[in-house]
Amino acid sequence: MSAIETVMTLAPVIPVLVIEDAAHARPIAEALVAGGVPALEVTLRTPAALEVIAEMAKVPGAMVGAGTVLNEAQLDAAVAAGARFIVSPGLTERLGRAAIERGIPFLPGTANAADIMLGLDLGLTRFKFFPAEAAGGTKALKALAAPFHEARFCPTGGITQASATDWLAIPAVTCVGGSWLVPAGAPDVAAIEARAREAAALATR
Numbered sequence: 001m002s003a004i005e006t007v008m009t010l011a012p013v014i015p016v017l018v019i020e021d022a023a024h025a026r027p028i029a030e031a032l033v034a035g036g037v038p039a040l041e042v043t044l045r046t047p048a049a050l051e052v053i054a055e056m057a058k059v060p061g062a063m064v065g066a067g068t069v070l071n072e073a074q075l076d077a078a079v080a081a082g083a084r085f086i087v088s089p090g091l092t093e094r095l096g097r098a099a100i101e102r103g104i105p106f107l108p109g110t111a112n113a114a115d116i117m118l119g120l121d122l123g124l125t126r127f128k129f130f131p132a133e134a135a136g137g138t139k140a141l142k143a144l145a146a147p148f149h150e151a152r153f154c155p156t157g158g159i160t161q162a163s164a165t166d167w168l169a170i171p172a173v174t175c176v177g178g179s180w181l182v183p184a185g186a187p188d189v190a191a192i193e194a195r196a197r198e199a200a201a202l203a204t205r
């Protein structure tokens with residue numbers, strides 16, 4: 001199993017986290033791990049993100065990665081902060097090569113056949129499908145996955161606990177990503193852990 005596939009198979013859902021306050025990082029990560037969802041995608045969308053990664057990386061059992069990685073500089077900053085995998089909304093040859101050179105597990109965003117072909121050319125076979133609902137939903141991914149027998153996906157974007165079941169039923173889908181587990185603001189850790197438990201209990205193929 002490749003390193004990124006190991007990350008994708010830790011739980012049916014990778015929570016996508018947008019965290020403004022580094023003081024919230026550890027309680028949120030602890031609640032998600034306790035609920036059975038250990039792979040955490042911390043988006044580099046907030047000024048606190050690198051500090052959040054560093055704090056979450058201290059939580060036993062957490063597999064912390066960085067999302068919204070757009071270029072090599074962000075990749076290096078995320079890895080220096082403690083990220084063990086990276087996720088991007090799209091794929092450039094430069095970012096793909098940088099991740100491969102550094103040996104960091106990478107889940108690049110794809111939304112069409114050309115994106116997937118670029119990834120396969122680079123030797124990548126595990127992809128985010130983004131923005132999953134807006135790019136055509138399950139129907140689009142089923143059609144897109146058909147010609148690429150080696151490719152597996154983590155659809156992300158617009159997915160909820162309720163819709164995750166349909167996505168996870170697609171043979172090419174290994175896990176899904178979504179921000180629904182952790183809403184913005186001061187964390188309600190009991191509610192986060194409860195949502196993590198529901199997410200961890202989703203059936204995968």
Ligand SMILES: O=C(O)C(=O)C[C@H](O)[C@H](O)COP(=O)(O)O
Nearest residue numbers: 016043067068089157158178179
């Ligand atoms: O920030 C990134 O790197 C992204 O690519 C976008 C996020 O993965 C989605 O915005 C999550 O989607 P929602 O679950 O609909 O909130």
